[in-house]
Amino acid sequence: MxxxxxxxxxxxxxxxxxxxxxxxxxxxxxxxxxxxxxxxxxxxxxxxxxxxxxxxxxxxxxxxxxxxxxxxxxxxxxxxxxxxxxxxxxxxxxxxxxxxxxxxxxxxxxxxxxxxxxxxxxxxxxxxxxxxxxxxxxxxxxxxxxxxxxxxxxxxxxxxxxxxxxxxxxxxxxxxxxxxxxxxxxxxxxxxxxxxxxxxxxxxxxxxxxxxxxxxxxxxxxxxxxxSRPARAGVIDGSADIDTILHRKQPAQPLREHVLLFQQIEYGCFGSASSEVPLADPTTFEWQCPTGSKGEIRGYNNQLAFVPDPRPGHAGQLNSTWVISGRYTQINGIVQPVFPSATTFIPAGEIRRLRMVHGGNRDTINVKFVRANLSTLGLADSQTLSAAQVNAATISAASKLAGSHTKSSQAVALDALCNGEIVKQLEFAEDGITMSAMVEKDVNSMDPGYRSDVLVAFPSPGLYCMLDEAADASATINFRINSMKAKDRRLLALARVGPGTNIADTTVGNHSRYWQYIRDQLVAGNSNLPEPARSDLASLKLRAFAPTIPVDGPVANVVPAQFDIQLPGPTNPIPAPRFVINGETYDPAKVAYTGVLGNIDQWNVSATVLATHVFHIHTNPFRIMDITNAAGHSVFNSSGGCSAEEAATGDAEYCNLQGVVRDTLFLKAGYTLSMRTIYQDFTGEFVMHCHILDHEDRGMMENVSVVSPATAYLQRVTAPLSALTHDTARWLARLRGKDETQVALAGALCTARDYARR
Missing domain, CATH: 2.60.40.420 (Cupredoxins -  blue copper proteins)
Structure with missing residues (x-):
């Protein structure tokens, strides 16, 4: 490189x-x-x-x-x-x-x-x-x-x-x-x-x-x-690396990249060394940190949890402590940073690669870029702003937002300022895996564990808002029955764009001027790209660079995995909610499913109507075959976009996912993900779990094992003997009056699973 x-x-x-x-x-x-x-x-x-x-x-x-x-x-x-x-x-x-x-x-x-x-x-x-x-x-x-x-x-x-x-x-x-x-x-x-x-x-x-x-x-x-593997003539097998074409017209200069790690640090300050209840404003219930105090995360019951909402207007709701706390998503350790810095600019028209990682745990992030409306600040706005004018706009906008100390006043100020043209994001990779074609997005929905690589070019000098856009709660990880009904709009960052090359206001077919401009720049910068990758690039197809997993063969097994939160009630006498997969909480001594190296399995992963979850599996990624809603209807139409039924929900986050390779995916309440995976290269034991990580810590995880075909055969052959061993152990225990559990546990050491581990 x-x-x-x-x-x-x-x-x-x-x-x-x-x-x-x-x-x-x-x-x-x-x-x-x-x-x-x-x-x-x-x-x-x-x-x-x-x-x-x-x-x-x-x-x-x-x-x-x-x-x-x-x-x-x-x-x-x-x-x-x-x-x-x-x-x-x-x-x-x-x-x-x-x-x-x-x-x-x-x-x-x-x-x-x-x-x-x-x-x-x-x-x-x-x-x-x-x-x-x-x-x-x-x-x-x-x-x-x-x-x-x-x-x-x-x-x-x-x-x-x-x-x-x-x-x-x-x-x-x-x-x-x-x-x-x-x-x-x-x-x-x-x-x-x-x-x-x-x-x-x-x-x-x-x-x-x-x-x-x-x-x-x-x-x-x-x-x-x-x-650094380049595309090869006549080959579109996904073995090339996207890095090799993401450069300026001068091949020696890659596109400037920025790494953005989103985190949600749910800190609270406490009244004593032993307290686990964060100090809060008695009216708004937002968490407070008095001068001289230090914010901490001390536990899971009053932080990292869902609790009865004490805020006015939320009676009877069970909401996330993150939402109640009033905390803000940060980027690379900074809340609402000035991008690329307080003293520099991104030149208009310069294409930037954003590597975005959702490393948080507590909220869905809906990334959106819009031009700020400087007239609301009493400033002149044009397509030819100078660096000095952008400086003045940055100071004025930051001062305006800083003067709004309540959520309602912040929302009013943000809506007035951040309402200009949407800057399209051209997404080319999800979860680190290059897709077969770039996708234009107004809003890029990211949930815990997600990665999204996008190309962005700002059309003219000015101030731009990077937003965490509002959404219905059912499209976020904070959805629960009787939870709040909406996710509010937040500012993630202010972006400073200086003089450069303005992007012409022209379009191609159904594509925006951003698509055309970025396409033209990439094509011009890759004149030596061999066919068919070069022809693909003219329509922003990326087949030579999009890894695939071979899951088109026979399916060995269909594996169900239902994520659920079981609540206490008259028909369910449990002391506290249980976070389960297929009705069971995590048992580190148990392998919930065993796959065979080289096999293709279909996993049908679902969330009950009670809550949303985020599915993640280690080691082997999966290809999305279908996603169905609570009525059992596919969210995809015949061309792979969203069906009219799904589009009517107002949530478009599934619309480009058919056939995409991922390792993490948001599960809307009542929806089912049908995916296929092939167990390649490695045997061993790993996990699948909910990537709302407090759900995982509360039991929403399973061990998965991959064994060689020879070991799988041995397990099948010895299974009857293992069952006989356990039955014999129980019979001897009864005969001798010993603890059945201890004897059975000793017998279990001879099972095929433990033999395979040795």
Whole structure:
């Protein structure tokens, strides 16, 4: 990949010449410096731009900030990196108070986010995980034999590489191991297959019982697989890497990329060292952090939960503590950052690659870009704004929004400001996997675990709003029966666009001017692309770069997986809600399903009408065959778009998904996902679960095992003998008057499953 990067000197010269357009900063604009966008890309351009800001952001110093933003292993070659799990102190901007709250969080290396790690296909990445957290305290939260439907042992951890197709066993992507505080640092050796597709992936803590509290504290980072395999003449098999065509007209200069890690840090401040109830405003019930306090995440009952909503107008509703808290989604550790920074601009017409990762746990994010209406600020608006005018607009818009301290006033100010032209996103990869064609999107719906790679070009100089668009609650992970009925609109970031090349207002067929402009730029920059990839590119088809999984053969098994929350009631005498898959909570000693290496299985995954969930399976991705609604009707029409029935719901997030390869998917209440997967390359035990991670910690997870055909045959042959062994053990126990359970457990050691593990 080195040849795709221009030198740091060239990049600094470009940035310096552009900064010459910027007038000196005033005091008001200087106050925005702490909210400058921090780019987690590990490219030289990102590092150079990060260094231009003199502010420390939420960290203690500029040096500390830059150290946190420094990528690990940017060459992508085989290498070794270290992640230290420790408590970290930093500040988070709170728009409701226009001030910064100090937080004290579980973290990687003491930073708001984990560092970006790059790796190439066929490389070996050695990651040392050093757990320096305090021992679990109090002991009641970490019993010797924990209930696996109750979160526990919050300071235990491990490491998961979300989306990578690597071995789930041994010292690779094995989430069934535990790294305790004070343990000898654990070394993971991730071997990336030589044919692994390039793309945007991520890593995070994934120990059952503590996953949500760790990830919601910030223990997550972006993992990029950078590829250099070009398209070949006459070949459209998906083996080429999309990276090789995403460059400017000069082949040596890749498109500028930005890494955006979305997180939802559900911190609260407390009245005492033993309290687990966050301090809250007595009228709005939004969580408060008095001066001198530190925000924390202490548990799951009053944070990371659904509770009776105490807010006025919400009587009888069961709502997420995230919604009640009033907290805001952050990007790379910054709430409502100024993008690309408080002192730089994106030139109009310059195509940027956005690697977006939903590393949060508590909310659906509906990403949308719109032009700000500067007339509402009393400013002139045109297609030829100067850098000075964009500076003035940024200061005015930020001041206007900062003066709105209630959710209702914020909504009014945001609606008045952010109502201009929608800037289309051209999405080309979902969950790190390049799709067969680029898709134009007004709104890009992302749920926990999702990744989305898009190309964006802003049409003219000005100020733009990056929004988390409003939605009906049924289209979000916060939907519950008797929950609030809508997701409100929020500002994610303000984007500053300076003079450049304005995009002409022309269209091609059913496509927007953004589609045409980006298509023309890519075609012009890839004149040597062989056929048929070049002809494909003229219509933004990407078949040469879109990996497929071979699931068109015979289906070995159909596997049902229904996600449900069982509630206490007269007909269900349970003490608390149960988070189940197929009626069962997680049992770490049980393999819920065993697949056979090389087999194709169809999984029918559903959510009951009570709630929404997010399905994720490790190791092997899946191809979406169909999605049906609560009436059993497909959401797709004959051309693969959304049916009229689904379109009438107003939710278009499923509309381009037929045939797409994913590893994570949102399940609307009452809907069923039909997907096919093939178990390739690796045997071993891994998990599937709900990626609303507190659901997982409360039991919504299953172990899945993949065995070789020989082992599968052995299991079938020995199954009758295993059953006889168990029956004999029970008969002997009754005869001898011993504990049947203990004898049966001893007999179970001789089963085929345990034999296969040995």
């Amino acid at each position: 080195k040849k795709f990067f221009s030198s740091p000197a060239v990049k600094m010269a470009t940035l310096s010449s552009f900064l010459a357009l910027v007038p000196p900063l005033g005091a008001a604009q200087s106050s925005l410096d702490a909210r400058s966008f921090d780019d987690l890309s590990d490219t030289p351009e990102a590092s150079a731009e990060n260094a231009l800001s003199d502010a420390s952001g939420g960290l203690g110093s500029k040096a500390e900030r830059l150290q946190c933003l420094k990528g690990l292993n940017p060459s992508g070659n085989s290498g070794a990196v270290k992640l230290k799990v420790q408590m970290g102190t930093y500040r988070i901007y709170n728009p409701s108070t226009d001030a910064f709250d100090t937080v004290w969080m579980r973290s990687y290396n003491g930073c708001p986010t984990g560092p970006t790690i790059s790796v190439k296909p066929d490389a070996r990445l050695k990651v040392t995980l050093d757990n320096q957290l305090e021992a679990n305290n109090p002991p009641a939260n970490c019993p010797a034999n924990p209930d696996h439907s109750t979160p526990h042992c919050f300071n235990d951890t491990n490491l998961h590489t979300h989306g990578l197709h690597i071995s789930p066993s041994g010292d690779q992507d094995n989430v069934l191991i535990t790294v305790h505080p004070g343990d000898k640092p654990r070394v993971f050796n991730f071997q990336i297959p030589a044919n692994h597709p390039s793309g945007t992936f991520w890593y995070h803590a994934h120990l059952h019982g503590s996953t949500a509290i760790n990830v919601a504290s910030g223990m997550a980072g972006v993992l990029i697989v950078r590829g």
